[in-house]
Amino acid sequence: MSSVLHDPSSAAYKKAQKLYLKSTKNRINETDHDWTPFRAAEKRYKARFPPPDLSNVLDIAILDDERTAEIDYGVWRGRVDAQEWREISLLNGRKGYILPRVPGLVLLPSYLSPGKQRELVRWSLSEHSRPPNETNLDTHYVLPPEGIWNVAVEAKKDPSRNIVIQPRHLLLPSDQKLDVVHGPRALINNTPASAENFDTLSHISKPPAPPSQTVGTSYSVDLLPKLRWANIGWFYHWGSKQYDFSKGKVAVHSRIRDVCQSAVQSVDWSDVFSGDSSDWGIKGDWRSWNESYEPDAGIVNFYQTKARLGCFNVHCCSLC
Template sequence: MSPEYRKALKNHRRSTQGKPDKAASDDWTAFRKAEKKYKAKFPPPSLDDVLDLSLLLKANNHLDNNDLVGRADVVQVEEIRCEGNKRAFILPTIPGLVLLPSFLSEQEQQDLIQTALSDVARHSETNLHTHYDIPPRGLWDIRIDPASSKQLIPPKVVTEEADFASEPQGPRRLVDNPPVNVTNLAIINSVPKAPAPPSPGTSPSTASELLERLRWANLGYFYHWGTKSYDLRKTLIPIPERIQSTCKNVVQSINWHAVWWNKDQISGWDNETPDWQDWKRTYQPDAGIVNFYQPKDTLMGHVDRSEVSCTTPLVSISIGNSAIFLIGGQTRDVEPLPILLRSGDVIVMSGPFCRRAYHGIPKILPNTSPSKLFTDSKDNESSAYRSYLQSTRININVRQVFPRGYQFADIGLEGS
């Protein structure tokens, strides 16, 4: 028994002493049971049932010695052709899901990390902007500048005339919108989307302290968390070119004929017509979120319902610490498949089944961030990146909100 395990066992016994065992409830859905299983703090969840396609890569030379491993034979997988000497896999049980382990090189990962922290988190709306007056230069630039790293960033001042969303009394209510489509988009777009109010107990903090609390940054069309819909009247901030080109490269590298060869999978597509044959030419991401996970963070199981285009590829990029990803079916009663996502892995969700499947992140695996990132330089900024990545998982997920040719005039907006 290692000293770390012995210490964790001691802390677990102390924290659970005198408390009743939390047995699985008969009321839990299959998805909820899986979430609870992999969220467990102690003992840490076994990865014996977790799909780990990195084990199929040549010599496993991309794995660090401290990496946890799952199994490559949990379910049937099929390899399909992928351009650029990359490898891609599909699962017959989840049509439209494409797994691309170690798709990104170390340099590509570093470039995207820099874009996420120094560009996206600077120019886009984040969870912190509700509560703090973030300086225009951005948190990361302040963090790496020795002259300003100790600077205290003040909370946002609330004015009397500010129009914020009202906070409902009692337990938090679940927002359960119907899937957006061309018919109901105008109605959903007309729902008021007032900003959330700043927290009254917020205190001044340094950039380093705030970066530890950074959880998301918006990309493209602005996503309004309170109504779980896009606020199309806000100014669109273009997705950075580096992220756009990476996601387009992912879509263009996949052999979509091998993904959608089964003609039984043609129902439920945008405009009732499969258009995967054109994705390499027409895919144009226009919205997304950069998630910044810390070790205790999770993403509860959910279905993406906010995009009019609900079948075009959603590209999800993992960088930093590894995570367990769950993906099930179109109800929570379907037992989900756990998949181990490592730094540099990419997954693509496409088509009517996969894009409407429940999915989530119940577990971040600490101390699994690659040790080779940002080791070529000893400067202050590289050191800051290494330090930040020790505890962080960055997830860049990008999608296309509107199908080709959608007329914005239908909902009273300009554009096309």
């Protein structure tokens, strides 16, 4: 989105306004009454028009002098005083930030260097998005064991190697094929997980997601842009939005584990929780995190350059 959208006198602003008024002309006014505060905030900040107001958004990047040119070049800018925060010194000599209103949340700006980020992106595509890690494509397609990225790269080098990927529904017996369901996707509103209800939630039936009955065969190069995520560790069941512990846990690769442990070990947790009055028990688990922390589950998300990052409200991951 160009910065001219912030100028009401610009042609781009007037065009966006016209499209907005046209698209909302017949919208029911009560549509947003059923939205939760979380969903309402997501809709507000993802809106294409009018441009979102970021005056209440904390923008830690403003504190980093090395990112001044980046911020000036960009379009969106929040405020450094939008929320109360406190700076903490990390054990590796860098800076972190905590928000008193969200106990335990630690912001680690630019924790990974650009070079390290590029290295992890390449590794995630070539090595992580393949068995035994599930991806969003596995439900609907029979993917090659070497992973969709690697076969697509080879096809780019040699078009004769652009293999055909078969849809999974073609392999199902006719009596196992489901009717195509039309209409909006049903929203799932789970009870937040806790130590008290964990056993009950873990025993809720989590049948495999049915493959789409409408997808057809696809060449590897054409299918690659549809890669959206790859699982880490415990398997996440999207149908129930809970973890499926019955499937066991895939070992978290050292590349991911090392980054996570390094981030946790860089924080002096006594500084984070020194003024926190929350009930952490007699000792508090945080006292041993630098030695005991092990990442258990997560997701690697893949986004196209034009994609927008949506909000994700997670209740089930607090125990993982």
